[in-house]
Amino acid sequence: MPLDLANAHDIAHVLTEALPYIRRFAGKTIVVKYGGNAMKDDTMIASFARDIVLMKLVGMNPVVVHGGGPQIGAHLEKLGKESRFVEGMRVTDDETMDVVEMMLGGLVNKAVVAAINQQGGRAVGLTGKDGSMIRARKLTVKGEDIGQVGEIEKIDPRVVTHLETGGFIPVIAPIGVGEKGEAFNINADVAAGKLASVLQAEKVMFLTNIAGVLDKAGKVLTGLSVNEVEALIADGTISGGMVPKVRYALDAVNSGVRNAVIIDGRVDHAVLLELFTDAGVGTLIRG
Numbered sequence: 184m185p186l187d188l189a190n191a192h193d194i195a196h197v198l199t200e201a202l203p204y205i206r207r208f209a210g211k212t213i214v215v216k217y218g219g220n221a222m223k224d225d226t227m228i229a230s231f232a233r234d235i236v237l238m239k240l241v242g243m244n245p246v247v248v249h250g251g252g253p254q255i256g257a258h259l260e261k262l263g264k265e266s267r268f269v270e271g272m273r274v275t276d277d278e279t280m281d282v283v284e285m286m287l288g289g290l291v292n293k294a295v296v297a298a299i300n301q302q303g304g305r306a307v308g309l310t311g312k313d314g315s316m317i318r319a320r321k322l323t324v325k326g327e328d329i330g331q332v333g334e335i336e337k338i339d340p341r342v343v344t345h346l347e348t349g350g351f352i353p354v355i356a357p358i359g360v361g362e363k364g365e366a367f368n369i370n371a372d373v374a375a376g377k378l379a380s381v382l383q384a385e386k387v388m389f390l391t392n393i394a395g396v397l398d399k400a401g402k403v404l405t406g407l408s409v410n411e412v413e414a415l416i417a418d419g420t421i422s423g424g425m426v427p428k429v430r431y432a433l434d435a436v437n438s439g440v441r442n443a444v445i446i447d448g449r450v451d452h453a454v455l456l457e458l459f460t461d462a463g464v465g466t467l468i469r470g
């Protein structure tokens with residue numbers, strides 16, 4: 184096939200533009216939270232996986248923390264169980280916990296691992312039980328018992344750093360382990376934010392199913408500070424699943440993570456667009 188010069192120039196231009204970003208992020212850890220809503224089909228997962236493999240190949244250390252809320256919900260529905268959430272947290276009885284562990288630690292985790300490996304990466308799937316990475320205890324929300332939902336007590340990131348230095352890409356399901364070895368269901372945004380803090384990541388990215396944090400009129404807010412976040416939660420503009428995202432994005436930047444962004448995971452190559460363009464996409468959370 185003859186060389187399409189115009190196209191080749193475009194490619195060369197794009198690569199040159201990416202160079203300062205590649206240099207800036209080289210050797211840095213970037214935590215990517217991959218929400219269940221952004222993995223609706225195989226094409227979406229494959230596109231995400233390509234981005235992660237490219238990051239690794241150009242010298243970054245991507246760490247994936249995935250969700251799977253819709254996948255858990257669909258399976259519960261098959262069993263005739265309805266999903267109920269309190270402040271964005273799934274009420275998790277024992278039977279639900281089994282489904283959560285099977286879906287997150289099993290099907291969803293392995294789908295992400297396989298997709299990354301299919302694109303030439305070397306992904307290893309873990310839950311917070313592996314290497315006793317995520318220690319958790321029972322969480323109560325507003326005094327209400329919501330079952331086996333965990334809050335993070337401590338993260339031991341050594342298994343992650345070992346994998347990073349070995350050239351592997353860690354893919355983590357947000358399941359915590361309690362004192363007695365029991366499993367806890369942890370919101371994936373919380374796990375991603377906390378892990379980014381412990382790893383002192385350069386960046387944490389939350390991939391979701393919406394263009395970013397929206398204001399009352401439905402316009403994307405490109406940047407948000409602590410005070411703005413709290414005001415938007417208080418007046419109900421930010422609600423449901425967006426609450427843990429902004430709260431833990433903020434927690435991460437306040438704990439030393441350089442920056443946190445909430446971006447639209449449905450957009451093809453959302454991760455690369457965020458990393459390699461000046462404007463960025465979605466909502467940037469400032470500490």
Ligand SMILES: Nc1ncnc2c1ncn2[C@@H]1O[C@H](COP(=O)(O)OP(=O)(O)O)[C@@H](O)[C@H]1O
Nearest residue numbers: 218219220391392393396397420421422424425
């Ligand atoms: N101010 C807001 N801006 C954007 N999304 C919001 C806002 N308030 C609530 N949401 C809801 O939060 C959802 C994203 O959270 P969630 O469904 O838990 O996604 P994920 O599976 O990616 O974690 C959006 O689809 C939207 O319905």
Ligand SMILES: CC(=O)N[C@@H](CCC(=O)OP(=O)(O)O)C(=O)O
Nearest residue numbers: 219250251252272273369370371
């Ligand atoms: C306690 C709690 O709510 N856990 C979540 C864990 C999965 C998750 O967070 O998935 P998304 O990121 O796709 O929403 C749940 O059971 O749905």
